[in-house]
Amino acid sequence: xxxxxxxxxxxxxxxxxxxxxxxxxxxxxxxxxxxxxxxxxxxxxxxxxxxxxxxxxxxxxxxxxxxxxxxxxxxxxxxxxxxxxxxxxxxxxxxxxxxxxxxxxxxxxxxxxx
Amino acid sequence: xxxxxxxxxxxxxxxxxxxxxxxxxxxxxxxxxxxxxxxxxxxxxxxxxxxxxxxxxxxxxxxxxxxxxxxxxxxxxxxxxxxxxxxxxxxxxxxxxxxxxxxxxxxxxxx
Numbered sequence: 001x002x003x004x005x006x007x008x009x010x011x012x013x014x015x016x017x018x019x020x021x022x023x024x025x026x027x028x029x030x031x032x033x034x035x036x037x038x039x040x041x042x043x044x045x046x047x048x049x050x051x052x053x054x055x056x057x058x059x060x061x062x063x064x065x066x067x068x069x070x071x072x073x074x075x076x077x078x079x080x081x082x083x084x085x086x087x088x089x090x091x092x093x094x095x096x097x098x099x100x101x102x103x104x105x106x107x108x109x110x111x112x113x114x
Numbered sequence: 115x116x117x118x119x120x121x122x123x124x125x126x127x128x129x130x131x132x133x134x135x136x137x138x139x140x141x142x143x144x145x146x147x148x149x150x151x152x153x154x155x156x157x158x159x160x161x162x163x164x165x166x167x168x169x170x171x172x173x174x175x176x177x178x179x180x181x182x183x184x185x186x187x188x189x190x191x192x193x194x195x196x197x198x199x200x201x202x203x204x205x206x207x208x209x210x211x212x213x214x215x216x217x218x219x220x221x222x223x224x225x
Contacts, residue, residue: 033212042120042203042215043158056212090157094210101146101210105157 002027004093004106012112013081021076021109025093031055032074033103034066035090043090049074081113116141118206120216127194128224135219137204138186144206147180147187148213153200161202162189194223 005024013019025032031050035043045058049068063079072093078085088110092103117140127133139147145166150158164171164178164187171178175194180187191198201220205213 031210035213040218042205042217043213045212045214048212058212101207102148102160102163103213104160105150107157 006091006106010110017081019078023074023091025072029093029095031094033092034076037088083113086113116214118214118216124220126222133191135189137216139206143208146207148205149189150203151200196223199223
């Protein structure tokens with residue numbers, strides 16, 4: 001059974017460009033969340049989607065946007081990239097059924113902005 | 115909003131000794147507290163979690179305790195092994211909504 005898959009694994013972009021990161025959750029998981037992890041820090045919450053609706057948004061500028069598709073996969077978009085956007089972007093899925101709240105993280109997309 | 119603090123930031127123990135990592139949270143509405151282990155260059159992996167209606171949970175060499183009144187929870191690893199070396203993150207959330215992570219503890223188990 002496949003885990004959470006993210007693509008691409010690595011990406012180098014220039015300041016001012018746009019980037020789209022993709023995530024496929026574990027089969028049967030309807031909740032997808034995005035986190036940014038800067039080197040040496042804990043993951044920071046960006047977005048949570050459940051059943052294609054945004055259920056939460058972290059303290060990130062409007063340059064960050066996301067969406068969830070009918071098959072529960074998700075995209076994270078970042079416009080007008082800044083050097084400070086360089087980080088590991090993690091996608092996590094959960095079933096959110098009953099009392100199961102735990103996330104399973106993907107391996108992440110390492111974004112470098114130059 | 116929720117704020118999670120974690121101590122110590124680095125921890126070195128001898129193989130076979132115990133390791134304890136402590137976290138505090140600020141939002142009394144938080145009711146779910148997972149711990150993640152992240153090895154260098156890899157994804158965070160859930161190692162244990164606890165809900166607010168439970169005071170302690172154990173899984174082999176790993177245990178977590180929760181004190182709701184004091185708003186703190188701790189990770190205990192007994193009989194540490196070199197493969198326990200990693201960065202450990204605690205987190206707090208309300209019914210699995212956005213997790214707020216602590217800054218992490220780098221654990222080194224020395225042979």
